[in-house]
Amino acid sequence: MNLTSRLNVLPFDDLDARRAVLTEIFGRPVPDSLSILPPFHCDYGLGASFGERVFINQGCFFLDYGGITIGDRVLIGPRVTLSTAGHPVELDERYDFITHAPIVIEDDVWIGAAATVTPGVTIGRGSVVGAGAVVAKDVPPLSVVTATSVVERKRLRPTSPTDT
DSSP states (O other): OOHHHHHSSSSSOOOOHHHHHHHHHHTTTTTOOOOEOOOEEEESSEEEESSSSSSETTTTTOTTTTEEOOTTEEOOOOOOEEEEOOOSSSTTTTTTEEEEEEEEEOOOOOOOOOOOTTTTTTOOOOOOOOTTTEEEEEEEEEOOOOHHHHHHHOOOSSGGGGGG
16 A cells, blocks of 8 residues: 555656556556556555556555456546455354455446446446446446445344344
């Protein structure tokens, strides 16, 4: 996180310094056509890879411990969160360990402002994720998805009589 702090205070027009810090963050050279507007935050860095002509707008969060792969010509709006890590859902396991699964964003995808993509999701080629969407399952190629409603998926096991 020290590296992203350095990135976020660089002058906007100092492209050489920004590219050098991005190379440090991601552990390898990034494509010359990659554009990441600050502020940008990630927790690991080494788990992300980028195709050509990728644009990442301001205020994005990449929690990339589980791996993030971004294809060519991907547009990511402001305040998007890509989160590859989480915790077990069951209450008696929740604090024991971290779960993780990769996120794959295929070529020509557009992700709208403030969308969240959860662990293990693949967004298919040419798809659009609407602003504010929470993407918790794979998106087929050439699809438009939007969603912000709450859907109860299951009930958790009670750990004590007062939890029921």
